[in-house]
Amino acid sequence: MEWSFTDDRPIWQQIVEQLTLKILKGEYPPGERLPGVRELAAQAGVNPNTMQRAMAQLEADGLAVGSRTAGRTVTNDVSVIEAAARARAKAAVAECLRVLEELGYSGEKALAFVKEELNHE
Amino acid sequence: MEWSFTDDRPIWQQIVEQLTLKILKGEYPPGERLPGVRELAAQAGVNPNTMQRAMAQLEADGLAVGSRTAGRTVTNDVSVIEAAARARAKAAVAECLRVLEELGYSGEKALAFVKEELNHE
Amino acid sequence: MEWSFTDDRPIWQQIVEQLTLKILKGEYPPGERLPGVRELAAQAGVNPNTMQRAMAQLEADGLAVGSRTAGRTVTNDVSVIEAAARARAKAAVAECLRVLEELGYSGEKALAFVKEELNHE
Amino acid sequence: MEWSFTDDRPIWQQIVEQLTLKILKGEYPPGERLPGVRELAAQAGVNPNTMQRAMAQLEADGLAVGSRTAGRTVTNDVSVIEAAARARAKAAVAECLRVLEELGYSGEKALAFVKEELNHE
């Protein structure tokens, strides 16, 4: 796993995002055991506390469940994962459309613009 | 003008965004004189220092030009404004497509999803 | 017997509570032989060490007596059991009243509130 | 303010509880500015990080709102405060009744017991 961080946002947030993405994509399947805090921290080259901050957020989001002594696992509740994935996709599109609308793109023009960008990518 | 800020990002950045938008949309036409920092700060209910920082950014972006004596004006270079508008639109779409691709949406599926979101908005 | 644990508190404490309850209610009558640690541990799906710790606490509370050769039995001293039951009840009520008082419930109001909660349960 | 902690639970949780109680009781009225993290930490004799952990929880509970630069204030949403107070009271009573029921107290007997305890307090 390639960890890369920018300094415009807290590292723990970026960790949360990247781990969340792995869960949403199924790279960490539901129920799978997650590596320990110390191990992940070593991999990512951050302080264990920082990694733990990220894991706590992951738990708060309901994507990971922690048993006090036996490490954490990805949630078994697939609906939570799917809901998170859908929410992320919808948020991205909504933000995009919001900006385009601000710039004067009507619905049809916005769609055409997206299509165009998609093609000569 | 309705100024509203969230506290998840620096206020000066949000000011920059909103002022930039007004320029891109032509509400502040090229060459037009911008209100003074103190006046704008009073309107927005922020510290003049904060507004000052936003204006400095606007100058750095090339959208505003400042003469030490006569206040600031919107740039006369229309190409700069158009380029900025295009860049903002492309960035928004690119970010959106990036997220969708991360989540496993192929090009066609992404477009379909955007269309769908656009419809039941 | 249905064993269920939450991970907000040590498992051995929860075992102690549930076993204690069985003794107080008479499900394990005074003088009765308790199942062996290994057997109980298997039932509850926990490590024998954990169950062992719970039993030690039960002994410390005076509710179980252990003879090195013949396993453990529930105490024959009924007064100990009755005292424990009374203490548990009083502690529960005292804690409840403490919280209610903290929140501004006077004696009468507290009682009325308890009555109300009891009814629409 | 008298801060006293026990070592059976995390200090930050105890801080959260005590601050929450002050808010629920109105000692910190809605909208009131809370002392800074460093100041509170000094008062309580704990590390600023520990105090911040507590404040973050208070924010997550919706009882405090934080503006990135101007300190925290008690929420203005009185309904949140009232809901929290009611929830705390109901939880306390429910726990009490649960224990009493486990011990064999029927509804009426439980109420009578509470009344008795309340009197010779």
Next chain:
DNA sequence: GTGGTCTAGACCACC
């Protein structure tokens, strides 16, 4: 060995 907590001290952005 696991996660959780706490301390100490430092740095930074923001206003």
Next chain:
DNA sequence: GTGGTCTAGACCACA
């Protein structure tokens, strides 16, 4: 001066 973040290092309960 405010809150937020990060590091480093230590301790503890639990299983």
